[in-house]
Amino acid sequence: MSSENPTTRERILKAAWQLLEADPGGGVRMSDIAKAAGISRQAVYLHFPARADLLVAATRYIDEVTEADVRLAPSRAAKTGRERLPAYIEAWSNHIPEIHGVAKALIAMQETDEAARVAWADRLAAIRHGFEAAVRALKLDGDLTLDYSETEAVDLLLTLISVETWESLTVQCGWTQERFIASMQALAAQTLIVPGKE
Amino acid sequence: MSSENPTTRERILKAAWQLLEADPGGGVRMSDIAKAAGISRQAVYLHFPARADLLVAATRYIDEVTEADVRLAPSRAAKTGRERLPAYIEAWSNHIPEIHGVAKALIAMQETDEAARVAWADRLAAIRHGFEAAVRALKLDGDLTLDYSETEAVDLLLTLISVETWESLTVQCGWTQERFIASMQALAAQTLIVPGKE
DNA sequence: TGTAAAGTTGACATCGTGTCAATTGGTTGG
DNA sequence: CCAACCAATTGACACGATGTCAACTTTACA
Numbered sequence: 207m208s209s210e211n212p213t214t215r216e217r218i219l220k221a222a223w224q225l226l227e228a229d230p231g232g233g234v235r236m237s238d239i240a241k242a243a244g245i246s247r248q249a250v251y252l253h254f255p256a257r258a259d260l261l262v263a264a265t266r267y268i269d270e271v272t273e274a275d276v277r278l279a280p281s282r283a284a285k286t287g288r289e290r291l292p293a294y295i296e297a298w299s300n301h302i303p304e305i306h307g308v309a310k311a312l313i314a315m316q317e318t319d320e321a322a323r324v325a326w327a328d329r330l331a332a333i334r335h336g337f338e339a340a341v342r343a344l345k346l347d348g349d350l351t352l353d354y355s356e357t358e359a360v361d362l363l364l365t366l367i368s369v370e371t372w373e374s375l376t377v378q379c380g381w382t383q384e385r386f387i388a389s390m391q392a393l394a395a396q397t398l399i400v401p402g403k404e
Numbered sequence: 405m406s407s408e409n410p411t412t413r414e415r416i417l418k419a420a421w422q423l424l425e426a427d428p429g430g431g432v433r434m435s436d437i438a439k440a441a442g443i444s445r446q447a448v449y450l451h452f453p454a455r456a457d458l459l460v461a462a463t464r465y466i467d468e469v470t471e472a473d474v475r476l477a478p479s480r481a482a483k484t485g486r487e488r489l490p491a492y493i494e495a496w497s498n499h500i501p502e503i504h505g506v507a508k509a510l511i512a513m514q515e516t517d518e519a520a521r522v523a524w525a526d527r528l529a530a531i532r533h534g535f536e537a538a539v540r541a542l543k544l545d546g547d548l549t550l551d552y553s554e555t556e557a558v559d560l561l562l563t564l565i566s567v568e569t570w571e572s573l574t575v576q577c578g579w580t581q582e583r584f585i586a587s588m589q590a591l592a593a594q595t596l597i598v599p600g601k602e
Numbered sequence: 603t604g605t606a607a608a609g610t611t612g613a614c615a616t617c618g619t620g621t622c623a624a625t626t627g628g629t630t631g632g
Numbered sequence: 633c634c635a636a637c638c639a640a641t642t643g644a645c646a647c648g649a650t651g652t653c654a655a656c657t658t659t660a661c662a
Contacts, residue, residue, distance in 0.1 A: 214639080231515035235618065249640055251620070314515060317429035353590070361577040362587065370568045379559040389560065392551070396594045412608080433649065447609055449651070 215253045217243045219267040222260060226307030230373075232314050236260075258315055262325040264308045272304050278336060287344030288399065292391040294340050295367055298333060299387045302372045309369045330364065337363040344399065351400050359398050366393065413451045415441040417465040420458060424505030428571075430512050434458075456513055460523040462506045470502050476534060485542030486597060490589040492538050493565055496531060497585045500570045507567045528562065535561040542597065549598050557596050564591065 212220070221242035225234045236257060240247040254260040269275070277300065281293035302309075309329075315322035341359045344350040350359065365371075367390050375381045381389075410418070419440035423432045434455060438445040452458040467473070475498065479491035500507075507527075513520035539557045542548040548557065563569075565588050573579045579587075 233515060236620090237618085245639095246641055247619095248621085248642085252639070255620090257619070314512065317431060317512060354587075358577075358579070358583075361573060361579065365569055365572040365577070366564065368568075368572070370566075370572075371563055374563040374566070374568075375559060379556075379563070381556070381559070385556075389552075389556075393591070393595055397591055434651090435649085443608095444610055445650095446611085446652085450608070453651090455650070 214243070214245065214249075216267070218245070218250055218253055218260070219264050222264045223268060223308060226264070226311050228307070230307040230310040232311065234311065256321070258312075258319045258322040258325065261308055261312045261315065261322065265305055265312065265325075265329060268305055268308065272301070274301055277301060281336065281340065284343075287340060287342075287347045287349050290343050291340040291394055291398070294336050295363075295391050295394060296387050298336065298367060299372065299390060300383070302369055303376075303383065306369060306373065310373070313369070334360060334364050341398070349399050349402060351398050354398060362397070363394060366390065412441070412443065412447075414465070416443070416448055416451055416458070417462050420462045421466060421506060424462070424509050426505070428505040428508040430509065432509065454519070456510075456517045456520040456523065459506055459510045459513065459520065463503055463510065463523075463527060466503050466506065470499070472499055475499060479534065479538070482541075485538060485540075485545045485547050486593075488541050489538040489592055489596070492534050493561075493589050493592060494585050496534060496565060497570065497588060498581070500567055501574075501581065504567060504571065508571070511567070532558060532562050539596070547597050547600060549596050552596060560595070561592060564588065 218239060222234070222239045225238055225242055236250055237247045239260070240250045243250070250260070254263060278294070278297045281290050281297050284290035284293050309326075312322055312326045312329075316326055337360045338356075341350065341356050341363070344359075345356055350356070354362065371390075372386060375386050375389075376383060416437060420432070420437045423436055423440055434448055435445045437458070438448045441448070448458070452461060476492070476495045479488055479495050482488040482491050507524075510520055510524045514524055535558045536554075539548065539554050539561070542557075543554055548554070552560065569588075570584060573584050573587075574581060
């Protein structure tokens with residue numbers, strides 16, 4: 207569909223990414239993005255019908271650029287649930303800072319914009335699948351605690367290892383990324399994995 | 405400063421509370437609140453300089469009406485950290501659904517409104533104090549795990565048992581309030597309390 | 603009776619999103 | 633070469649929400 211040097215569309219997406227990364231949340235306006243992309247405000251609407259669509263496209267763009275699918279792969283390689291869970295937690299946790307700015311803007315838009323709500327729900331569903339696979343593996347190994355059903359275990363993981371939690375602990379509280387990952391891995395293991403041997 | 409039957413100011417606060425409870429987030433406008441309070445939109449500004457101030461006042465109003473301070477007291481009565489932590493988690497967790505709507509609106513405003521940011525930070529600081537006291541008690545008893553510093557333990561509690569987490573698990577995932585509380589208590593205990601006897 | 607407080611109405615400024623119409627400049631193809 | 637097309641520009645405007653202002657009314661109360 208395209209292959210100029212940097213397409214205008216790509217310049218817009220990149221500009222949106224950079225601006226939102228620098229100032230996550232609602233502070234970034236369409237005119238800011240346009241200016242950063244070197245075009246007029248109205249021209250942005252030639253490529254994206256609305257702000258929500260731009261944000262959604264930006265998350266997809268980031269996924270491509272950062273090869274999110276490749277990064278999530280290692281966890282799929284793990285055979286046991288005990289290996290798979292921490293692997294997926296690490297992979298997803300390392301993706302969070304990349305999408306943080308855009309995700310936050312999308313989350314903020316959810317309240318008022320239906321399209322944004324659906325888009326973010328879609329992304330959450332994708333992450334959920336990863337956790338589901340890990341939990342299912344645990345279950346098959348007989349390593350899933352009896353304290354939580356499979357669904358509840360996934361609910362908990364999706365909630366605990368989230369953009370919101372990540373922002374609170376790293377951005378607000380100043381934890382390092384490594385501390386965050388280690389803490390979440392330990393939390394998940396202690397809570398969901400049956401004490402068992404080895 | 406006043407004692408009519410229901411003061412107009414109170415009617416506004418109550419209306420804001422009810423509307424935000426029914427539809428948490430950004431969907432509630434000043435005109436909606438005015439209508440629900442039975443006055444004109446402009447009259448609201450006779451009582452609150454701006455939307456942010458109204459929301460802040462609403463949280464204080466809810467605190468009073470629900471006697472939040474009294475409800476948080478039981479945890480202060482507990483002598484040991486092992487008792488105090490779950491008591492405080494329960495008390496705070498049971499306060500969350502009451503402030504949920506208003507809190508969400510305030511959180512949403514944070515991004516753009518400085519006053520809202522400060523106001524919400526203040527409330528978080530108050531909750532943090534509760535967790536700090538519990539963690540300090542654990543530490544004194546020698547029951548705090550070595551895996552986390554006191555500060556980190558508090559960071560974690562404040563992040564895990566938050567309005568955001570509560571909304572995700574109960575509103576989004578459908579957990580009951582009891583399940584939420586029990587799960588958070590178990591999570592906190594397993595993560596922060598040294599295995600110890602009894 | 604007269605004044606002050608509280609509220610009403612209508613108009614208006616501001617800001618951000620989104621739309622539209624008219625115009626320009628460059629590229630490609632018949 | 634000229635026409636058609638495409639991306640983009642400029643300027644204007646509608647809309648919805650917040651917040652402001654001025655002028656008028658109502659009620660209380662002293």
